[in-house]
Amino acid sequence: MHQNEIDVRREWLQNHCPELAVSTEPAVLQSHGRDWTRFREPRPAAVVFPEHVEQVVHLVRVAAEHGVPLVPSGGRTGLSGGAVAAAGEVVVSLDRLRRILDFDATDRTVTVEAGVVTAAVQAYAAERGLCYPVSFGAEGSSQIGGNIATNAGGLRVLRYGLTRDWVAGLSFVDGRGALLECNAGLVKNASGFDLRHLLIGSEGTLGIVVRAMLRLTDPPPPRAAMVLGLDRLDALMPVFRAAREALALSAFEFFSATALQRVCAHLGCAPPLAEACPFLVLLEFDNPDGEDGLSFAAAIYDRCVETGWVREGVIGESATQARALWRYREAIPESIAAATPYKNDLAVRISRVPDFLAALDGQVAAQYPELEVLWYGHIGDGNLHMNVLKPDGMALEAFEQACAAASRSIYALTRSFGGTISAEHGIGLLKQADLGYCRSAAEIEHMRGIKAVLDPAGIMNPGKLIAVG
Ligand code: MLT
Numbered sequence: 001m002h003q004n005e006i007d008v009r010r011e012w013l014q015n016h017c018p019e020l021a022v023s024t025e026p027a028v029l030q031s032h033g034r035d036w037t038r039f040r041e042p043r044p045a046a047v048v049f050p051e052h053v054e055q056v057v058h059l060v061r062v063a064a065e066h067g068v069p070l071v072p073s074g075g076r077t078g079l080s081g082g083a084v085a086a087a088g089e090v091v092v093s094l095d096r097l098r099r100i101l102d103f104d105a106t107d108r109t110v111t112v113e114a115g116v117v118t119a120a121v122q123a124y125a126a127e128r129g130l131c132y133p134v135s136f137g138a139e140g141s142s143q144i145g146g147n148i149a150t151n152a153g154g155l156r157v158l159r160y161g162l163t164r165d166w167v168a169g170l171s172f173v174d175g176r177g178a179l180l181e182c183n184a185g186l187v188k189n190a191s192g193f194d195l196r197h198l199l200i201g202s203e204g205t206l207g208i209v210v211r212a213m214l215r216l217t218d219p220p221p222p223r224a225a226m227v228l229g230l231d232r233l234d235a236l237m238p239v240f241r242a243a244r245e246a247l248a249l250s251a252f253e254f255f256s257a258t259a260l261q262r263v264c265a266h267l268g269c270a271p272p273l274a275e276a277c278p279f280l281v282l283l284e285f286d287n288p289d290g291e292d293g294l295s296f297a298a299a300i301y302d303r304c305v306e307t308g309w310v311r312e313g314v315i316g317e318s319a320t321q322a323r324a325l326w327r328y329r330e331a332i333p334e335s336i337a338a339a340t341p342y343k344n345d346l347a348v349r350i351s352r353v354p355d356f357l358a359a360l361d362g363q364v365a366a367q368y369p370e371l372e373v374l375w376y377g378h379i380g381d382g383n384l385h386m387n388v389l390k391p392d393g394m395a396l397e398a399f400e401q402a403c404a405a406a407s408r409s410i411y412a413l414t415r416s417f418g419g420t421i422s423a424e425h426g427i428g429l430l431k432q433a434d435l436g437y438c439r440s441a442a443e444i445e446h447m448r449g450i451k452a453v454l455d456p457a458g459i460m461n462p463g464k465l466i467a468v469g
């Protein structure tokens with residue numbers, strides 16, 4: 001988009017939304033025009049900061065009238081370009097809609113505005129003796145509205161499910177500028193389509209989530225963690241099954257030795273195990289009675305070593321020790337960020353993980369002979385992150401093209417296993433062209449139809465998730 005068109009759009013904003021806080025500062029356009037991805041240069045016309053829901057309603061209404069594209073923006077921690085504004089759009093930041101509105105101890109719900117940070121909800125729940133259990137590395141800056149728009153998953157999906165499972169109600173402004181309140185906290189509501197669930201995971205393409213009522217639960221019991229070193233990929237699922245039979249697992253995470261090396265280099269710390277094993281798992285389990293949980297874990301460990309599945313392991317009994325072990329897994333994304341990773345976020349049914357991994361392993365070696373590939377993921381959910389790192393001297397565009405081309409055969413393989421090309425990172429801008437690998441033509445057609453109803457002017461996050469037109 002040319003600079004003069006951008007100027008026209010800024011003027012339009014001033015004329016039609018004079019009450020709205022607007023920034024056209026280059027640094028703000030840069031920071032709020034993108035998420036954590038680095039494959040597109042941000043180029044929004046402006047960033048607006050509504051402070052009240054009514055301002056969002058008004059903005060969307062006039063934007064729909066005049067065909068002005070809007071990009072909803074939360075904590076901008078997304079990994080698929082869902083919050084990237086690269087074509088002169090107006091970014092709608094939810095940063096200033098950050099009030100905690102209500103808490104109900106009987107319903108066990110908290111109602112928040114969309115811009116409230118995930119960790120703030122967790123802390124608020126903890127202060128009231130409860131827990132908001134959706135947890136992931138970006139929780140210190142991700143916002144509830146963005147979590148809902150992407151149906152964020154994270155580290156304990158195995159135990160607690162996804163964001164979807166914790167949304168008791170939500171309010172959103174659709175693409176016409178109407179405010180809709182969906183399922184205000186009802187546990188049971190058999191009265192037709194549940195628009196709440198349509199909005200969850202819609203990546204800002206149907207409307208802007210402005211408020212949510214979240215369910216809370218009991219705080220978790222004391223937990224311990226264990227890191228195990230494996231020699232072979234095919235030992236992963238036997239270890240998972242053995243652990244799940246004996247322990248109340250809350251997480252079962254996987255990472256490769258190459259990912260661990262990056263973490264150790266980044267944090268300047270020693271690895272958790274004395275021996276270098278090519279694959280590692282981190283498992284977290286309830287340990288309410290101290291000794292009992294630990295002796296079960298020790299028994300599992302012995303069995304896994306005897307069968308040859310596991311070479312070595314370490315247990316973190318106290319909360320501090322467990323936290324230290326988690327750090328090896330949680331710090332992977334930040335440790336590789338400088339290498340501009342191309343992220344694949346694949347998932348198959350848990351039962352299909354072993355065969356999928358074996359097939360994928362062969363394919364990756366053939367597809368990326370010269371590129372460094374790191375593996376990690378939430379293997380207990382069937383979700384594998386495959387990160388390809390950009391070599392220092394390689395141009396970004398050439399790197400993206402090489403990865404995108406190689407990804408297609410990986411996606412075809414994923415499809416043959418009945419899997420998805422995005423388990424938790426969303427489709428956004430980067431995977432939009434590949435949606436057909438995990439959704440049928442009929443499904444995509446229905447998605448387009450639904451979008452046309454909720455966003456007839458096509459102004460809500462255009463170009464993301466589904467191509468329209
Ligand atoms: C993770 O599992 O750490 C997150 O999905 C982030 C990432 O994959 O980079």
Ligand code: ZN
Pocket residue numbers: 154377378385424
């Ligand atoms: Zn993840």
